[in-house]
Amino acid sequence: MYEFEFRTGKVSIDYGKCDGCTSFACVKACSLYGRNILRVQEGKPVLSVSPEEARRLCIECLACEQECYSKGQQALAIVLPTIGLDRLRR
Ligand code: SF4
Numbered sequence: 001m002y003e004f005e006f007r008t009g010k011v012s013i014d015y016g017k018c019d020g021c022t023s024f025a026c027v028k029a030c031s032l033y034g035r036n037i038l039r040v041q042e043g044k045p046v047l048s049v050s051p052e053e054a055r056r057l058c059i060e061c062l063a064c065e066q067e068c069y070s071k072g073q074q075a076l077a078i079v080l081p082t083i084g085l086d087r088l089r090r
């Protein structure tokens, strides 16, 4: 699992599901709609900036997740904490 944080959550990529992906839709989406902070390295998407820069630069546009879902292999998830969920469950 490859993960990096942004201001309010994190991007989580299950590399096991990326095997064989040829679209790299996540990287293209970030360059088109986001801040162009992803690149391909050895067949996998990785940050092209430091984790600290990613935390500041990522605009949480969700494009990487949407495009991976529709054109990739459903490997990438935007993880956002649901405030109050623990209390609700209790
Ligand atoms: S589009 Fe999805 S499956 Fe393809 S490389 Fe990106 S995260 Fe992996």
Ligand code: SF4
Pocket: 011, 029, 030, 031, 033, 034, 035, 036, 037, 038, 057, 058, 059, 060, 061, 062, 063, 064, 065
């Ligand atoms: S949420 Fe947007 S800016 Fe952040 S990594 Fe995904 S596509 Fe790039």
